[in-house]
Amino acid sequence: MLKRSTYAAIAAAIALGVAGVVTTTAPAGEAERGDASLVRTDNGTVRGTVTDTVRVFQGIPYAAPPVGERRWAPTAPAKKWDGVRSATEPGAACPQTGSLPAVGPKSGDEDCLFVNVTTPRASSTKARPVMVYLHGGGHTDSEGAMYGARRLAAQGDVVVVTVNYRLGALGYLAHPDLEKRGESGNYGFLDQQAALRWVQRNAAAFGGNPGNVTLFGQSAGGYSTCAHLIAPSSAGLFDRVIQQSAPCTSAMGQRDREDALAAGVATAGVLAKKHKLADWRTASPEQLVSPFGMGPEYQPVFGGELLPRTPQEAFATGNFNKVPVLQGITRDEERARVYGIELGKKQATGDPDAQIDESDRRTHLEQEFGKKQASAIAARYPSSAYGNSPAAALGAALTDGNWARQSVDSGRALSRHVPTYTYEFADSTVPWYADPNYRKPAFDVGAGHTFDLPYLFELDAYQPLSPAQRGLSDEMIRIWSDFARTGKADWKPTTPTAPNAQALASGPGGIRPVDFAAQHHYGFWISLR
Numbered sequence: 001m002l003k004r005s006t007y008a009a010i011a012a013a014i015a016l017g018v019a020g021v022v023t024t025t026a027p028a029g030e031a032e033r034g035d036a037s038l039v040r041t042d043n044g045t046v047r048g049t050v051t052d053t054v055r056v057f058q059g060i061p062y063a064a065p066p067v068g069e070r071r072w073a074p075t076a077p078a079k080k081w082d083g084v085r086s087a088t089e090p091g092a093a094c095p096q097t098g099s100l101p102a103v104g105p106k107s108g109d110e111d112c113l114f115v116n117v118t119t120p121r122a123s124s125t126k127a128r129p130v131m132v133y134l135h136g137g138g139h140t141d142s143e144g145a146m147y148g149a150r151r152l153a154a155q156g157d158v159v160v161v162t163v164n165y166r167l168g169a170l171g172y173l174a175h176p177d178l179e180k181r182g183e184s185g186n187y188g189f190l191d192q193q194a195a196l197r198w199v200q201r202n203a204a205a206f207g208g209n210p211g212n213v214t215l216f217g218q219s220a221g222g223y224s225t226c227a228h229l230i231a232p233s234s235a236g237l238f239d240r241v242i243q244q245s246a247p248c249t250s251a252m253g254q255r256d257r258e259d260a261l262a263a264g265v266a267t268a269g270v271l272a273k274k275h276k277l278a279d280w281r282t283a284s285p286e287q288l289v290s291p292f293g294m295g296p297e298y299q300p301v302f303g304g305e306l307l308p309r310t311p312q313e314a315f316a317t318g319n320f321n322k323v324p325v326l327q328g329i330t331r332d333e334e335r336a337r338v339y340g341i342e343l344g345k346k347q348a349t350g351d352p353d354a355q356i357d358e359s360d361r362r363t364h365l366e367q368e369f370g371k372k373q374a375s376a377i378a379a380r381y382p383s384s385a386y387g388n389s390p391a392a393a394l395g396a397a398l399t400d401g402n403w404a405r406q407s408v409d410s411g412r413a414l415s416r417h418v419p420t421y422t423y424e425f426a427d428s429t430v431p432w433y434a435d436p437n438y439r440k441p442a443f444d445v446g447a448g449h450t451f452d453l454p455y456l457f458e459l460d461a462y463q464p465l466s467p468a469q470r471g472l473s474d475e476m477i478r479i480w481s482d483f484a485r486t487g488k489a490d491w492k493p494t495t496p497t498a499p500n501a502q503a504l505a506s507g508p509g510g511i512r513p514v515d516f517a518a519q520h521h522y523g524f525w526i527s528l529r
Contacts, residue, residue, distance in 0.1 A: 036121065041202045043080045046087035050121060053154040057117040057206070058145055059091030062198035063191060065111035066166060072178050072187060072281070075113070075194040090116065090145030094167045095285035097141070100292045102433065102450060102461035104135075104142035108285040112164050115195055118149040119159045119206045127209035129484040132161045132199055132238070134192060136219030136245075136450070139298040140168040140289070148458030155474065156481025159208035161199055165191035169271075169288040172298035174257070175264035177281070185260050185301035189231075192224055196237040214240040214484035218453060220299075222246025223253030227300040228321070230307050230314045235321045240487050242480060243327040245449055247406035248311040249413060257303030267296050293340075315413035324487035325414050326480075328423035328501070329407050334398035336448030338391050339441050355442055356391035358383065364394055369401065373528050377401070380524055391443040404520030411494040421489040422501040423479075424516055425452040427472055429506065431463040447505075456480065472506040479504075 036050050039057060048057035064076040091114030098106030120128070131152070135142040144162030153160045165171060165188040174185030196215070203210040215238040217225045225241045226248035228234040246253060255263075268280040275287050290296075302310045314320040338356060341364065346354045361383065365374040377397050386392035407422065414420040430451040432440055445451070454462040455473040465473055483489055491513065492500040501516035517523070 038084065039205050041205055043078050044082065045084045047084050048087045048117075051150070052121070054121055054150045055119050055206075056150070057087040059089055059114045060085075060087055060117065061091070061113060062115045062163075063113040063194045066113060066170070066187070066191075067110045071110065071170065072173070072184065073181055074187070075190045078113075090114070090143070091164065093143035093145070094164055095170060095289050096137075096167055097289050097291050099294075100141070102453075102459065103137050103292050104146065107143075108289075110170065110285055112143075112166075113191055113194075114144070114164050115198060116144050116149075116162045117159065117206050118153040118162075119208070120154050120157055124157070124207060127204065127212075128157060128159050128207055129481070130159045130161065130199060130203045130208040130210070130213045131156075131480070131484050132163065132196060132213060132215050134163055134165070134215070134217030134221030134224045136217065136221045137167070138292060139172055139188060139220045139224075140295065141292045142167075146459065146461075147453075150458060151473070152456055152477055152481070155477045156484070158481050158484055159203065159206050161195070163192060163195045165189075165195070168290070168295065168298055169267065170285070172301070173264050173267060174255075174260035174301055175268055176261060177268075178264075183304045183306055185255075185257070185264070185304075186306050189224065189227055189300050189306070192228070193231075193234060193237065196228075196234070200237065211239070212484070213238045214242060216242035216244070216480070217246065218244035219246055219449065223248075223250075223299065226253055226311050227302075227307055229323075229325075230302070230309055230311060230320050232308070233306065238321075238323065240323050240484060241325045242483065243325065243410075244452065245329050245333060245403070247327065247329065247403065247410040249315070249410045250402070250406040252402070253299055254310055255297070255299045255301050257301050260301040263296055311410075312413070315410075315417070318417045320417075322418045324419040324421075324483070326421045326423065326483050326489060327407065327410060327414070328425065329399075329403045330447040330449060330452050331424050331426040331503075332395060332399055332446035333403045333449045335392065335395035335443070335445045336450060337398065338395040338443075339445055339448070342391060342441055356394060358390050361390040361394045365397060368398060369528075376528065380521065387443075389443045391441065395443075395446075395448075400520040400522075401525055404516070405522055405525040408499050408517050408520075408522050411499050412496045415494045416496050419487060420494040421483070421491065422494045422499050422516065423489075424501050424503050424514060425455075426503040426505040426514070427451075427455075427469065427510070429466070429469065430454075431465055431469060434461055434463050452476075468506040472504065472510065475511060476504060 037047050061078040063078050092109035092112045093105050093107040094112040096104050144164050147162050149160035171188030178184035200210045215225050222243040223246045272280040342356050381393045381397040383390045383393040411422045455476045491502040494500050499516045503514040
């Protein structure tokens with residue numbers, strides 16, 4: 001099996017069965033006799049799946065299971081194995097509820113620290129660039145295996161590694177009781193570092209170049225790449241960074257250490273009371289997870305030894321891991337969120353035809369930006385300018401205020417120190433969810449959050465790409481893999497005074513320079529500061 005099944009409902013995805021570890025007595029020496037399905041890693045030999053275009057190896061442990069005494073502890077090395085380990089099925093996803101489509105499967109298995117490797121089948125005289133992908137999902141959901149990388153690997157001529165890392169409370173809970181074992185709150189981040197070290201040791205075995213590693217991620221995974229730019233202990237583990245929907249200077253990608261510890265105490269208290277636990281640390285995985293977007297905020301924790309500076313502080317001083325950066329957002333990031341708000345209204349009212357109205361628009365602007373600024377924002381983004389759609393107007397305001405402004409700021413800050421390129425995913429005809437239960441809303445979701453992902457990966461949760469979308473996908477794969485190969489994009493780099501962004505859309509003229517700051521009213525937003 002090379003991919004996960006489509007998720008069945010917005011409230012509860014189908015729980016997916018995962019095959020256990022299978023070993024055989026076949027001698028590891030077969031890997032040295034030309035069997036393309038066998039690769040010898042530093043812990044043992046794995047047998048993957050070979051297709052016409054790629055070789056795929058799934059469920060390879062890069063660390064010891066974080067169970068028992070290893071729960072809420074730094075990542076430990078994986079044990080070696082004898083014989084040949086089957087790598088034809090994904091390993092378990094880290095614990096999560098699986099409550100939203102396209103986000104992740106239901107899982108309660110803490111033995112989940114696996115990587116998946118996809119490499120071109122064709123032989124090469126040169127070691128290929130390696131691209132290590134960190135999935136999104138709010139640091140509470142998702143997994144590496146759902147991101148099929150066959151086209152990215154084959155067309156881009158790169159080795160792609162997708163990673164599982166601890167999520168939610170198991171990955172990012174900070175608490176004074178856990179400090180006795182070292183700095184708490186960044187266990188998922190430590191897992192990512194362990195995966196990057198695994199890549200350094202094993203990339204060559206899969207035909208990859210450990211001296212040319214691109215770390216890339218979307219949303220929570222993108223914010224994780226920001227943290228790796230800051231972490232002194234991540235130095236030398238990667239050579240380029242691609243950040244998708246994750247402007248580094250955004251507050252969405254970081255937590256203050258003191259705030260995180262206080263939040264952890266509160267969360268532990270709720271856990272103990274809700275589940276009648278004498279010691280909250282004995283909670284089961286199922287008790288520690290919450291529906292996507294409905295529990296505590298989990299992000300990397302800054303202010304300790306691991307992440308001593310925030311991105312803002314690091315970029316201001318130049319004290320970070322300096323590598324070329326490709327960064328960007330989707331043109332309509334928050335329209336996906338507004339779609340979720342509309343679904344919530346339908347559920348709350350029992351009216352399947354309920355839509356976002358003017359009252360909803362004003363309420364959410366006030367909740368997001370405060371009453372004082374909401375009036376100015378509502379006037380700047382009237383529904384009349386968006387096809388008389390309050391939902392579209394709300395999505396535009398939230399996108400520009402929460403994403404575009406920060407993208408400009410991040411690009412400017414980074415470009416003072418490293419080569420930086422900015423893009424905007426702007427396709428207007430993105431593939432919708434595959435599950436027929438998810439009806440399109442009355443307003444145009446456009447290039448919303450996550451809708452760029454099917455252009456880079458094979459994702460079951462979305463409908464197939466159209467021929468025009470497939471053309472854009474080919475171009476994006478070329479841009480991403482070329483950047484991994486050279487550290488450059490084929491448009492003007494961002495500078496401290498000019499974003500120089502490139503729009504990425506399908507159709508004639510779809511890939512073109514765009515005045516990103518003007519398009520997203522950057523001047524208006526900085527006037528509100």
